[in-house]
Amino acid sequence: MTRDTPPEVLTSRLGYLLKHAYLRLNEESSRALAPHGIDGRELAVLAVLDAHDELSQLEAAGKLSVDRTTMVALVDALEGKELVERRRSPHDRRKNIVQLTPAGRSRLRDAESARQEVERRFLAPLSSTDATHLVRALQSLVGAPSS
Template identity: 50%
Template structure:
């Protein structure tokens, strides 16, 4: 069973989630909130429904994540300048700073997960995953 790809991927994911939780523990965002900040970074503002679809979460979950991030001052919901009937979600300056710190923590977690691989092997592993996982 341990040699099955699904088993290995699942346990690698669980290990990475634990490392993320450990490395993000002192910061302002959780792993799930980091996903939202990464999604919003460097893109045109999106509605919370669009963001939920891109993250693959239901609207209720997205509302909870955005409410938490908004309470922390990391995102804001604003009327879309092109369509006043729609609100878009935008990173605040504090959100960009939190994202920078959380990305550094996430990078540390990933390096720790891949520590048994050489830098060349880690890069190859990432390239191979990119080939089999559609973006």
């Protein structure tokens, strides 16, 4: 049995298939993002921050479904890379807003292109229609709006 050939007894098990598809996609994504100096979680933070004008760390954590401690560590790492900055909210001085820096916007754009290419290659064995159906089915399963 090779790594690429799953045991026949497992090939109809959804959990097995989802896990191994995720592991393969994650491995390929990690390799593609490495030259950009970020990982998939950091890319997700950049994307969420870019999609919203003013988010606090806590609000961003909620959108990403991560706990407060994890979010602090992610923002600290991105701030250390000069990709995000914290600043006081002009509307609520008790709240810190996290925003992308110009370098963060540039890194997001480049890393997002790399992520899209990985996903395109990952889904290449499927027809365009099947790839779209897979993404929509997964969106339904996780309760995400379809795009």
